[in-house]
Amino acid sequence: MAGRVRENGDSRLTGRGRATRERILTAAADMMYVKGVALTTLDDVRAASGTSKSQLYRHYPDKDALMRDVVALRAAEVLERQHQHLQRLSSFRGLERWRDALIERNALHNGAYGCPLGSLASELADQDEEVRRAMARHFAAWEGLLEAGLARMRDSGVLRADADVSGLATGLMAALQGGYLLAQTARDVEPMRIALDMAIAHVKAHAAPAGEAPPEVGAGVR
Known part of the structure; x- marks a missing residue:
C-alpha cells in the first residue's frame, strides 16, 4: 500500500x-x-x-512532505476497507454489518484514537490547503461508496423510489464521524453505536412499502 x-x-x-x-x-x-x-x-x-x-x-x-504522504496512505487504507464492506451493499442488514465492522474495529482501543482519516483532518484541514482539498476528495469518495449502496437499495425496491440517497449518505457519514469523536472523548464506543443506529433508523424510515415494485430500468427515477 x-x-x-x-x-x-x-x-x-x-x-x-x-x-x-x-x-x-x-x-x-x-x-x-x-x-x-x-x-x-x-x-x-x-x-x-x-x-x-x-x-x-x-x-x-521536511515534516510537511511526510505528513502529506501519511494522509494519502491512511486514505488508501480506509477507502480500501470501506470498498470491501460497501461494494455489495444492497440491504438494511448490509448497513448493519457495516456499522458492526466499524464499531468492532474502533473498540480495539476503546475508541481512543478516532477515525484514522478524520483525526488527521481535524488537525490539518486549517493548516494546509493542499491537504484540506485532498481530505475533501477522500471523504467524498467514502460518502460515494455509501451513496452507491443506497442507490442499489432504492433501485431494487428496498428504499422508496423518491429516497434522497445523496442526503442519506451524507447523514450516515456525519453520524459516523460524530460517533468517532464522541467515542474518542468518552473512551467508549457506545456513543458511536447510538449515532450510527439513529442514522440507520432514518434510512429505514425511507423503506419502500411492502409489495411496492422496484422502478423499471430507464424509468428516470433518481
Whole structure:
C-alpha cells in the first residue's frame, strides 16, 4: 500500500530504498494516529523506523512532505476497507454489518484514537490547503461508496423510489464521524453505536412499502 503513495518518486528508488521509505511512512502514520501530528517529530519517526537522519531526509526533507504522504496512505487504507464492506451493499442488514465492522474495529482501543482519516483532518484541514482539498476528495469518495449502496437499495425496491440517497449518505457519514469523536472523548464506543443506529433508523424510515415494485430500468427515477 505505501509503495503506491508517491508513484512518481518511486521510479528511481532501489528495492532497498523503497523498503526504507515504506518503513519511514508506516512508522510516521502509526505515530501520528496515536500521538497526533503536532506531537510527532521527525526524530520520533527516525527512531521508530530505525533509520538514520540522512536516510530520513533523503526521502522526506521536511515534516510537511511526510505528513502529506501519511494522509494519502491512511486514505488508501480506509477507502480500501470501506470498498470491501460497501461494494455489495444492497440491504438494511448490509448497513448493519457495516456499522458492526466499524464499531468492532474502533473498540480495539476503546475508541481512543478516532477515525484514522478524520483525526488527521481535524488537525490539518486549517493548516494546509493542499491537504484540506485532498481530505475533501477522500471523504467524498467514502460518502460515494455509501451513496452507491443506497442507490442499489432504492433501485431494487428496498428504499422508496423518491429516497434522497445523496442526503442519506451524507447523514450516515456525519453520524459516523460524530460517533468517532464522541467515542474518542468518552473512551467508549457506545456513543458511536447510538449515532450510527439513529442514522440507520432514518434510512429505514425511507423503506419502500411492502409489495411496492422496484422502478423499471430507464424509468428516470433518481
